[in-house]
Amino acid sequence: MSTSEEVSLELLLLDGSNYASWSASVLDVFRAMGPHIERIVDVSISPPSDDLAILSKEEVKCLQHNAQATNVLFSALSEDVFDAIIFGDGEPLEDAHIIWTTLKERYDKSKCDEKLLSLEEPLEECSTSPTNEEPQVILPKGLSDHATSTS
Secondary structure, rough: OOOOOOOOOOOOOEOOHHHHHHHHHHHHHHHHHHHHHHHHHHEEEOOOOOOOOOHHHHHHHHHHHHHHHHHHHHHOOOOHHHHHHHOOOOOOOHHHHHHHHHHHHHHOHHHHHHHHHHHHHHHHOOOOOOOOOOOOOOOOOOOOOOOOOOO
């Protein structure tokens, strides 16, 4: 009697607001599929031609890995994200690396972006009424100890 142990990983759908958790989930799936799949996403290694008759065995394998990675990516996108990314510029994207980097560029919110947004919020509270006072620079705690005076 033989038993097969198959691990099923459920994909999280990218809806545009959950890139960080989505990308971690998809990378887990790629890693479970094997190192070649993750490499396809990290570095575009598409062969110069789609004509299978003139491709080497290695190039055919690259096409197969690209198709597997692309299938995972397509399966992990909400319908809105799929339409916006895959058909956004007219020509459908077929290269897993390009799809991955396009998704990252569009939906990855870095901590710097979040910090910038949090810095912009207090600026809205600033008064625009004119005053006769000299402008003051207020340094955060810890920085005032390191500030040097030029007067």
